[in-house]
Amino acid sequence: MFRxxxxxxxxxxxxVVGLAIIVFFAMIAILAPFIAPYEPTKIxxxxxxxxxxxxxxxxxDELGRDVLSRIIxxxxxxxxxxxxxxxxxxxxxxFIGSIAGYYGGRVDSILMRFVDMMLAFPxxxxxxxxxxxxxxSLSTIMIVIGITGWMDVSRLVRAEFLSLxxxxxxxxxxxxxxxxxxxxxxxxLPNALSPVFVSATFGVAGAILVESGLSFLGLGVQPPxxxxxxxxxxxxxxxxxxxxxxxxxxxxxxxxxxxxxxxGEGLRDAIDPRLWNSDE
Amino acid sequence: xxxxxVKNLTRSFQVGHGxxxxxxxxxxxxxxxxxxxxxxxxxxxxESGSGKSTVxxxxxxxxxxxxxxxxxxxxxxxxxxxxxxxxxxxxxxxxFQDPFASLNPxxxxxxxxxxxxxxHKIGNKEERLKIIKEILQKVGLSxxxxxxxxxxxxxxxxxxxxxxxxxxxxxxxxxxxxxLSSLDVSIQAQIINLFVELKKELNIxxxxxxxxxxxxxxxxxxxxxxxxxxxxxxxxxxxxxxxxLHPYTRLLISSAPxxxxxxxxSSRQIKESFDGISTDGCAFEPRCxxxxxxxxxxxxxxTTIKGRQVACHLYT
Numbered sequence: 001m002f003r004x005x006x007x008x009x010x011x012x013x014x015x016v017v018g019l020a021i022i023v024f025f026a027m028i029a030i031l032a033p034f035i036a037p038y039e040p041t042k043i044x045x046x047x048x049x050x051x052x053x054x055x056x057x058x059x060x061d062e063l064g065r066d067v068l069s070r071i072i073x074x075x076x077x078x079x080x081x082x083x084x085x086x087x088x089x090x091x092x093x094x095f096i097g098s099i100a101g102y103y104g105g106r107v108d109s110i111l112m113r114f115v116d117m118m119l120a121f122p123x124x125x126x127x128x129x130x131x132x133x134x135x136x137s138l139s140t141i142m143i144v145i146g147i148t149g150w151m152d153v154s155r156l157v158r159a160e161f162l163s164l165x166x167x168x169x170x171x172x173x174x175x176x177x178x179x180x181x182x183x184x185x186x187x188x189l190p191n192a193l194s195p196v197f198v199s200a201t202f203g204v205a206g207a208i209l210v211e212s213g214l215s216f217l218g219l220g221v222q223p224p225x226x227x228x229x230x231x232x233x234x235x236x237x238x239x240x241x242x243x244x245x246x247x248x249x250x251x252x253x254x255x256x257x258x259x260x261x262x263x264g265e266g267l268r269d270a271i272d273p274r275l276w277n278s279d280e
Numbered sequence: 281x282x283x284x285x286v287k288n289l290t291r292s293f294q295v296g297h298g299x300x301x302x303x304x305x306x307x308x309x310x311x312x313x314x315x316x317x318x319x320x321x322x323x324x325x326x327e328s329g330s331g332k333s334t335v336x337x338x339x340x341x342x343x344x345x346x347x348x349x350x351x352x353x354x355x356x357x358x359x360x361x362x363x364x365x366x367x368x369x370x371x372x373x374x375x376f377q378d379p380f381a382s383l384n385p386x387x388x389x390x391x392x393x394x395x396x397x398x399x400h401k402i403g404n405k406e407e408r409l410k411i412i413k414e415i416l417q418k419v420g421l422s423x424x425x426x427x428x429x430x431x432x433x434x435x436x437x438x439x440x441x442x443x444x445x446x447x448x449x450x451x452x453x454x455x456x457x458x459x460l461s462s463l464d465v466s467i468q469a470q471i472i473n474l475f476v477e478l479k480k481e482l483n484i485x486x487x488x489x490x491x492x493x494x495x496x497x498x499x500x501x502x503x504x505x506x507x508x509x510x511x512x513x514x515x516x517x518x519x520x521x522x523x524x525l526h527p528y529t530r531l532l533i534s535s536a537p538x539x540x541x542x543x544x545x546s547s548r549q550i551k552e553s554f555d556g557i558s559t560d561g562c563a564f565e566p567r568c569x570x571x572x573x574x575x576x577x578x579x580x581x582x583t584t585i586k587g588r589q590v591a592c593h594l595y596t
Contacts, residue, residue: 168382172445175340176396177369186395190386 008270015266018259025256029075038066040073041224049242059244061234067244070226071252077227078256081142081211082204088146090200093153098184098192100154101161112158115151123148124210128219136219145207153199160192198268205260212253228253282351283453283485284316284339289348291334308334310509311348316453321479321486323496323517325532326506332489335506336457339487340374341365352453370400373446377458379438383430389441390426396449411448418481419444419474436467443474447482455487460495472499493532497521505529508563515588525590527568562593570594 009015028035037057044064052059058067100111130144164170165188173183214220215229216236223230228249235246291309309331316322324332337343339350341357350357352368360368376382383392390412397408413423419440430438439459446454456475460468472495479486490496496503497517504514505528513526524530561576562568568575572593580591 168376168378169384171337171340171342172374172376172382172442173384173395174342175369175372175374176399176445176449177366178395178399182399186387187384191384 005267005270009266012266012269014262015270018262018266021255021259022263025075025252025259026079028072029079032072032076036066036069036072038069040065040069040226042066049238049245051242052244058248059242061231061242061245062238067231067248070231071228071249074221074226074228074231074249075252075256077138077215077221077225078208078211078253080138081145082208082260084142085145085149085207085211086200086203088143089149089203090153090196091150092147093150094157094189094196095154096150097154097157098161098189101158102165102180102184102188104162108158111154115154118148119151121148124213127210127214131214131219136214136222138221138225141211141214141220145210149203149207153196153203156195156199157192160195161188164188164191194271198264198271201260201264201267205257205264208253208260209257281318282315283318283353284487285351285354286315286335286339287313287349287351289313289335289338289350290346291331291338291343292346307346307509309338309345312504312506312509312511314504314511314514316485316487318452318485319479319483320502321488321500323488323490323500323503324506325490325493325496325503327491327532329508330506331509332491332506333457334509336374336455336487336489339455340372341368366400370449371452372455373449373451373453374455374457375439375442375446375459378462379435379442380430380462382442383438385430388427388429392430392441393426393445393448396445400449402449412444415444415447418447418478420470434467435463436470439463439467439471440474443471443478447478450482451484453485453487455489457489458491459488460490460492468495475499493521505532510563510591511582511589512564512592513588513590515586519586519588523586525585525588525595526564526592527570527594528564531567562591 042065044060047056047060047064049062050056050060050064056066056068058071060066061070096111096115100108126148127141127144131140134140161184170183170187173187178187211220211227212229212232215227216232218230218233220229221227231249232246235242235249238245289309289312290307292305292307295304295306312331312335314322324335326332334343338345339357341360344358352372355364357368387395390409393412393415394408397403397411402408403411412426416423416425421437421440421444425433425437425441430441433441443459459475460471463471475486475488476499478484486499488496488500500517502515503517503520504511505520505526506512507528513520513524513529520529521533524533561574561578562580565571565575574593578593580593580596582589582591583595584590585595
């Protein structure tokens, strides 16, 4: 089964390009200390807002810091937020979705009404409200994005559980006398995960966007720590004189988010068994 | 000696619900009683929707009954808890209809087969492997299936694996819920012979559920014919097969394909829709060619004729 998914995914050129870009940015983030030409926080007052040249490929900002180095280091913030926030969201979503789907009935109704309630909040403003109370930092954003983003996952998992728990291998497992926990964990969940992976890929893109937005508003990663969002903030202040301050971090965000979305779509099509028989 | 006794078992389902929707209660299993003796093959036969599989699920305690009791070795299974329930589960195993849905697609065969032993804390790793290899041999599979996944097997092989899973706990009783229906005819013969051999060799009792009369004729000692949740006729398989008493049994037997066949008994066209079926009279009345006045107004009671139980107004 995985081989078919693999094959189908690889036939999707855009998705493979997306995957390549994701890997590229991941390498940059991991190798940041070795490939960044300058310290990302090093101020150089003699070189303020200098346009791209051979010494500073992406130019410098209003404090003379190297924009390329800041983007390279900033990719760490984006990837961290993307993965950890989605990790938190998936964990909560799987937990709530499994319980609602497996036990059904009243438990399901109560949990799903709670999900509806959470969905009724405009997420971004909820995050703003939380950040107004607690101190903004990278870990705060990750946690807040995580606990406001699990609802879709829980719905997906619940739907999978509702259909899987009527399958005969689950009945057989019950007839053997397995605990509910074992049935959920060993028998149903592994079969329910494919749509979650797809949703998670889109989730990473969303989380990166939210992080950039928050940092742009000054509520995310706090300067001098670099993040793509807060580089854009200084870009906004100097947009008439220094285009490079807006364009490069903007491109980085665009490329990353686009890649995750392409990979997500590729995965979704590759996993969907309704599309398998047509050409296999 | 009875190993399994089912007494006045009823299970109803609510259909059509919602905030203001009209509630309709359907009795999938309606006041049925039967018993299975040790080492006996007892068959339940009936068309789809007659409640056969619901009976299986009730006996497996996958569903609670609405009323009635199920006794296994004289203990009420719905009273069992903890250790006693586990020992019941160990002794009552099941083989399902669809061998493609009854194996977890993400587990290797060795994991599927060792899991029952792990759950019941039987043996260590080597002992479990020994048990599994013995069982595989009994169901006619070789050891090299162990590290493969279910999708690598054909339907017949999967059904053998399902039977092996039911056997690893060495149960006293196996429920086979339409174990042949999704297999090719040639494979059906192999699997049914496997059941016959296993039954002889391992001293297990079998509840065999099927809609295929020739299969039931071949394998079972006694048979109960179900129609719309009720048992309409029950007796020794040979006798029921040779001289069916209830009109529904006659219809079933005459409609089964045979080489030397007489003209089939005609069944009247079913006119009524599902909710048009009279709740007062006999459920089979709309299709019955012998329908008479009392059939519409009174439910037939079980009577014993020629050592058989029949629920039909023709015999009262």
